Amino acid sequence: MANIELTRFRIKKGKEQTAQEWMDFLNRHHQDTVATMAGEKMYVETVFKESNPDGYTYFYWYSIQxxxxNAVEDSTSYIDQKHLEYWEECIDETYRPVDMVVEQSLLAPLIEQAIKQSEQ
Structure with a gap:
């Protein structure tokens, strides 16, 4: 039915402010950002930020897709192109992202039905 993910990414040292600018950009362009979701079949996308005692900042991406x-990399949307620029600048590729394992998930029947209908 849908792919549910929660992944932890580390922000490069010295890029914490740029990472915050990234989230601010997406929030300022909320309507345009949401508009990109349909083509990706992205139903929910949430980003959490953690300032860890190890001195790093982490972003946790939660999604239901x-x-x-469509892959975000294939998009011509200015939102997605800017998103990928920020990604390249901020995400620490030397850190192996941590994919959390879904042990249990509850979706309200109304939400589950809406997802199924959108996939038909």
Whole structure:
């Protein structure tokens, strides 16, 4: 039905302010950002920020995404292009992202039905 993910990414040292600018950019362009979700079959996307005692900042990406959506890398949207620029600048590629394992998930029947209908 849908792919549910929670992944932890580390922000490069010295890029914490740029990472915050990234989130501020997405929030300022909320309507345009939400508009990109349909083509990706992205139903829910939430980012959490953690300032860890190890001195690093981490972003946790939580998403519920349908099968067969377009990849963000293939998008021509200015939102997605800017998103990828920030990603390249801020995400520490030397750190192996931590993918959390879904042990249990509850979706209200109304939400589950809406997802199924959108995939038909």
């Amino acid at each position: 349908g099968i067969g959506g």
